Amino acid sequence: MEEDRLETSCQLLVIGGSAGSLDVLFKLLPRLKAGLTFPIVVILHRRNSVESFLAELLASKTVLPTREVDDKDPVVPGNIYLAPADYHLLIEKNRTFSLDYSEKVNFSRPSIDVTFESASEIYGKALVALILSGANEDGTQGMLCIQKRGGRTIAQKPESAQMPFMPQNAISRGAVNYILDIEQMSTFINELT
Amino acid sequence: MIDEEEIDLLLNDLFDLYGYDFTSYSRASLKRRIVRLCSLDKFPSFAELRYHVKTDPTYLKRFVEEITVNVTEMFRDPSFYKSLRDDILPIFGTKPFIRIWHAGCSTGEEVFSMAILLKEANLLKKSLLYATDLNPSVLDNVRRGIFPLTQMKQYSESYISSGGINDFSTYYTANYGQAKFDRELSEKIIISTHNLVSDSSFNEFDLIVCRNVLIYFDKDLQDRVLKLFDASLGTLGYLALGTKETLKFSAVQNKFKQLNKEKIWKKIA
Numbered sequence: 001m002e003e004d005r006l007e008t009s010c011q012l013l014v015i016g017g018s019a020g021s022l023d024v025l026f027k028l029l030p031r032l033k034a035g036l037t038f039p040i041v042v043i044l045h046r047r048n049s050v051e052s053f054l055a056e057l058l059a060s061k062t063v064l065p066t067r068e069v070d071d072k073d074p075v076v077p078g079n080i081y082l083a084p085a086d087y088h089l090l091i092e093k094n095r096t097f098s099l100d101y102s103e104k105v106n107f108s109r110p111s112i113d114v115t116f117e118s119a120s121e122i123y124g125k126a127l128v129a130l131i132l133s134g135a136n137e138d139g140t141q142g143m144l145c146i147q148k149r150g151g152r153t154i155a156q157k158p159e160s161a162q163m164p165f166m167p168q169n170a171i172s173r174g175a176v177n178y179i180l181d182i183e184q185m186s187t188f189i190n191e192l193t
Numbered sequence: 194m195i196d197e198e199e200i201d202l203l204l205n206d207l208f209d210l211y212g213y214d215f216t217s218y219s220r221a222s223l224k225r226r227i228v229r230l231c232s233l234d235k236f237p238s239f240a241e242l243r244y245h246v247k248t249d250p251t252y253l254k255r256f257v258e259e260i261t262v263n264v265t266e267m268f269r270d271p272s273f274y275k276s277l278r279d280d281i282l283p284i285f286g287t288k289p290f291i292r293i294w295h296a297g298c299s300t301g302e303e304v305f306s307m308a309i310l311l312k313e314a315n316l317l318k319k320s321l322l323y324a325t326d327l328n329p330s331v332l333d334n335v336r337r338g339i340f341p342l343t344q345m346k347q348y349s350e351s352y353i354s355s356g357g358i359n360d361f362s363t364y365y366t367a368n369y370g371q372a373k374f375d376r377e378l379s380e381k382i383i384i385s386t387h388n389l390v391s392d393s394s395f396n397e398f399d400l401i402v403c404r405n406v407l408i409y410f411d412k413d414l415q416d417r418v419l420k421l422f423d424a425s426l427g428t429l430g431y432l433a434l435g436t437k438e439t440l441k442f443s444a445v446q447n448k449f450k451q452l453n454k455e456k457i458w459k460k461i462a
């Protein structure tokens with residue numbers, strides 16, 4: 001089982017975060033090496049419009065091309081994509097993004113669960129998910145779904161999180177394969193192929 | 194879990210029996226809606242849902258309402274409305290007559306927002322707003338012009354950020370938790386069902402507003418609908434899309450020029 005996991009290649013990394021997760025990304029992104037062989041999709045809960053420059057802000061922290069998703073953008077390896085405020089972000093079979101303005105899930109739009117579940121349907125065991133700091137349950141359901149399809153799931157070490165509830169919830173529900181601090185996360189991600 | 198083939202079967206039924214064509218909708222979103230409806234209405238299996246859709250016309254109505262997403266707001270994205278105020282409406286001032294098409298208007302919040310802008314620019318009298326959607330039931334709401342009072346605080350804030358200077362509450366009468374918008378606004382709204390997948394152009398417009406509808410379509414259908422819009426715009430007409438939608442890489446991109454940072458394009462060819 002475990003060995004299987006290690007051999008599977010990563011075709012997409014999805015990262016979900018809520019309160020307190022921006023700081024983690026500010027520390028994590030600069031440590032990611034150029035030329036990663038998979039794309040990264042970031043789902044953050046944010047207060048409407050206030051953080052409209054979030055993509056630019058994240059882009060300034062990494063060598064990887066970073067931008068907010070437009071509808072039907074292709075999912076290209078080596079890029080970081082940020083879910084736009086107030087839309088759910090889905091992935092199509094032909095590996096393009098679709099946006100969805102439907103009801104909030106877990107009081108959130110974008111919802112981490114929605115993207116995690118959608119991504120796991122397309123990428124199956126080639127998906128790796130990371131859940132960061134937050135005070136919300138969002139993400140746990142999605143991680144369970146990813147695990148069921150053979151993907152790998154990581155939670156930020158709760159002691160290292162400003163808001164431990166979100167990663168802790170995923171851990172308690174048995175949705176997590178690896179518990180890592182920021183340092184370990186960057187090593188893990190840089191070694192994914 | 195529902196698999197692709199089952200969804201294909203259901204979509205074929207919908208087309209063969211009722212003429213609704215959802216086959217070119219974004220699959221990821223459509224599938225989510227179907228799974229959601231299945232659990233909302235407690236169908237023990239997907240086959241059961243399919244059976245209901247096939248045999249029960251009242252259920253068909255619910256099905257179409259629920260798998261399309263009808264969420265909307267007044268003055269959503271205030272900066273978009275501000276650009277309409279500052280950049281587009283002044284140009285319309287010289288026209289004898291203004292026709293605007295809201296395609297996929299849902300329950301009408303966007304149409305009433307536009308009517309308010311037109312009124313404030315002194316253009317409402319010479320304007321007609323065509324409000325269309327695939328769903329007859331959301332259009333009933335546009336006809337009534339009644340929205341929940343609980344939303345008004347937020348709408349009023351968005352209205353102010355869009356450059357509005359009046360007291361927003363002067364546009365409606367509050368009653369039993371409802372806000373009924375002025376007849377003066379609704380008088381200028383023409384309501385009709387129109388399916389962007391299968392219906393053709395029905396007039397020539399100065400401005401077409403179609404926001405957060407194309408995101409539910411796949412790339413090919415988006416192209417087809419954009420051609421329909423192109424054919425329905427007068428020379429130098431304008432097309433407005435949602436904040437995350439684009440004409441870039443579309444079949445008509447060379448016939449339009451983006452105005453500014455907002456998703457508003459001017460027809461140039």
Ligand SMILES: C[S@@+](CC[C@H](N)C(=O)[O-])C[C@H]1O[C@@H](n2cnc3c(N)ncnc32)[C@H](O)[C@@H]1O
Pocket residue numbers: 101261262263264265266269296297298299300303325326327328331387388389390403404405406409435
């Ligand atoms: C999310 S709402 C957008 C409402 C509004 N334009 C806004 O941006 O707030 C999408 C609307 O598109 C409508 N719609 C979906 N498919 C359609 C079609 N084929 N033809 C016309 N309207 C359609 C739905 O019924 C729904 O009311």
